Amino acid sequence: MDVQITEGRFVEVPTPEASGMDRRAFGEFVGPQGELASYAIGWTTGADEHIGRISVGIGAGNPGGATIHAVVFDNSSEYAFSLVDEPFEQVPEGGPNLTAEQARAHEDLPFMWWVADHAFARDRRAQWMRHWLLQTQCIQTGPVFELHEPILFVCNDVATNLWQLLGPTEAGPDSKVGHLSHAIDEDQTLLDVLDLSPDEAAVRQQPGGPWTRQVG
Known part of the structure; x- marks a missing residue:
């Protein structure tokens, strides 16, 4: 066992x-x-x-x-x-x-x-x-950082040493760097993907929906 x-x-x-x-x-x-x-x-x-x-x-x-x-x-x-x-x-x-x-x-x-x-x-x-x-850092799109959009994509990105938190709007120049724990404070459904391996990602179709994991 x-x-x-x-x-x-x-x-x-x-x-x-x-x-x-x-x-x-x-x-x-x-x-x-x-x-x-x-x-x-x-x-x-x-x-x-x-x-x-x-x-x-x-x-x-x-x-x-x-x-x-x-x-x-x-x-x-x-x-x-x-x-x-x-x-x-x-x-x-x-x-x-x-x-x-x-x-x-x-x-x-x-x-x-x-x-x-x-x-x-x-x-x-x-x-x-x-x-x-x-104090793990993450990069978020502007709308996600401002809590205007839900998080639909999460990635433990090795190249940047940052977690990526994206919503329906693609990343742009308004992206913000913050702390991953603060993002979890606002959306505790992220608890389900905190075990992502390096370069592993997870996506979902809607807030509270099931996560699908993918590599690369």
Whole structure:
């Protein structure tokens, strides 16, 4: 059996000072041998500290059960984890909250990092957070940037190192460069194509319609 990731609830609320959004996503993990784990990820837009957070829990009710907590940050254009003492979220499969020192001494820490990596690879909300952390840039036609037209074409373009977001109007001199995470803020159906491989594209006929993938 392959690793299974099941996306759970997603909570999005304005920050108390209304400077951004606090986002938290939850999910479940089942390993190839039936190993169980739960995780939660989160990030706050508009915050001075540009970091995400993750909690991973295993072994609820068992002596070896534990929940680890970490910050997630940009490390040379790739994400990285660093254990912290402060608990982030409680997760169903988790045991007692561990400090960073306790987590480093836990025999199942490598497994919990493995869970975290799979969550980041396969949970669409984690990919959204990853693009926010890395400040992935995209180029959009003027009407798409101004929210006058829907996004009907998405491409992970290697040549320009930019994602392309196009609508029914062809690209022209009014194209704008922005952040991919901001485009997802406005149209969360983009979550379905955040796993595009380099030079892979996706098209649809109408907003909310199914995506068709193509290479080149």
